[in-house]
Amino acid sequence: MLRSLVRLQSHVRKPLGKVCQGSQAPLYSTAASERRKFYQDVSISQGEGGVFEINLDRRKLKTPGGKLFTVPNEALAIAVATEWDAQRDTLKFYSMHLTTLCNTALDNPTERNKDQMISAALKFLETDTVCYRVDEPHALVELQRNEWDPVLHWIENRYNTKDTFRQHLKSYNFWSLTGLEFVITQLKSVVLSLAMIDTHLSVEQAVLLSRLEEEYQIQSWGNVEWAHDYDTYELRARTAAGVLFVHLSSESSTVKRKLMQD
Amino acid sequence: MSPPLRVCRGILKELRASMGQSYRQSLAYNYVLDQFRKNKVTGDRYCRAQQEAHHDSHTYLCLLTATRHHLALHQLYHGKGERSIEQAADMVGLRLPTQPGGKGWEK
Numbered sequence: 001m002l003r004s005l006v007r008l009q010s011h012v013r014k015p016l017g018k019v020c021q022g023s024q025a026p027l028y029s030t031a032a033s034e035r036r037k038f039y040q041d042v043s044i045s046q047g048e049g050g051v052f053e054i055n056l057d058r059r060k061l062k063t064p065g066g067k068l069f070t071v072p073n074e075a076l077a078i079a080v081a082t083e084w085d086a087q088r089d090t091l092k093f094y095s096m097h098l099t100t101l102c103n104t105a106l107d108n109p110t111e112r113n114k115d116q117m118i119s120a121a122l123k124f125l126e127t128d129t130v131c132y133r134v135d136e137p138h139a140l141v142e143l144q145r146n147e148w149d150p151v152l153h154w155i156e157n158r159y160n161t162k163d164t165f166r167q168h169l170k171s172y173n174f175w176s177l178t179g180l181e182f183v184i185t186q187l188k189s190v191v192l193s194l195a196m197i198d199t200h201l202s203v204e205q206a207v208l209l210s211r212l213e214e215e216y217q218i219q220s221w222g223n224v225e226w227a228h229d230y231d232t233y234e235l236r237a238r239t240a241a242g243v244l245f246v247h248l249s250s251e252s253s254t255v256k257r258k259l260m261q262d
Numbered sequence: 263m264s265p266p267l268r269v270c271r272g273i274l275k276e277l278r279a280s281m282g283q284s285y286r287q288s289l290a291y292n293y294v295l296d297q298f299r300k301n302k303v304t305g306d307r308y309c310r311a312q313q314e315a316h317h318d319s320h321t322y323l324c325l326l327t328a329t330r331h332h333l334a335l336h337q338l339y340h341g342k343g344e345r346s347i348e349q350a351a352d353m354v355g356l357r358l359p360t361q362p363g364g365k366g367w368e369k
Binding site: 042043044074075078079081082085086092094095097199202203204225226229230233234236237240241243244247248 | 335
């Protein structure tokens with residue numbers, strides 16, 4: 001009995017402090033790290049203030065920073081719980097994007113506030129992927145014009161100036177901004193990110209547009225599974241997680257759910 | 263985007279693929295079914311909430327599918343850590359030189 005307890009303890013301590021033992025120093029995993037699965041049952045419960053918690057067996061999940069892992073609504077909690085439930089023998093943290101995003105929002109490792117994040121997003125707009133056009137070859141020039149121009153026109157019609165854009169971003173909460181920033185850095189484009197979050201584009205379309213030049217090169221030089229397909233799937237997974245995170249953690253989605261329940 | 267019913271089936275299929283036979287007992291299974299029932303189309307009326315729910319469900323399906331494909335490729339090409347020098351040489355059709363006197367002859 002005692003031995004099995006000790007064994008359990010050592011298992012719990014290993015997983016990079018995800019289920020932290022209080023005073024442990026925060027330990028951030030590298031992209032490819034895996035840990036042995038140390039739990040059987042995943043459940044969610046509603047804690048104080050209406051927030052949701054994740055339980056692994058009977059232990060509460062914590063962030064790498066040692067905080068209690070809490071999410072604002074049930075949908076996000078279930079999506080995170082599903083990620084933990086889907087792990088087989090080892091925990092593949094690099095495939096648990098929603099968990100990672102929640103950890104980032106909870107721990108805020110870069111210690112920035114909303115205004116700084118909005119300014120960063122606006123600054124990114126100046127170097128947006130869809131604004132950088134090639135001069136040659138002719139086929140790619142045309143491809144970029146045909147594929148990127150409609151999205152650019154759409155965003156111009158919707159947001160008009162940078163000020164309206166800033167105002168729009170101010171309506172986001174900290175969690176949604178964390179998600180938005182993640183999506184922007186994945187797609188390297190504010191325009192594509194916003195078009196997707198406003199449900200104008202699907203994830204597949206946005207990822208394709210973000211990789212337009214690469215797709216063009218693949219057409220003439222061939223596709224390599226371990227590089228191109230690997231990248232595409234990873235980018236899709238990350239982008240989808242980011243968009244979902246923005247929607248699930250923004251105010252409008254809670255209002256939306258209430259409306260639908262009536 | 264594909265119609266809601268197909269997206270719903272797709273999500274359930276992905277859940278089964280990632281969790282095995284017990285997926286029907288999972289939180290996600292019940293939640294997804296619940297949401298799709300609530301959002302069933304009742305008419306041709308344009309409904310923004312419904313459209314958003316559809317986009318979200320499509321996004322979730324994309325997340326599950328892409329993660330599965332990504333993990334499969336990761337396992338195949340990157341999951342075993344770094345290759346040995348011999349294996350790496352073998353991949354590009356080269357062979358390492360053999361030492362005439364066996365290993366350690368230079369001492």
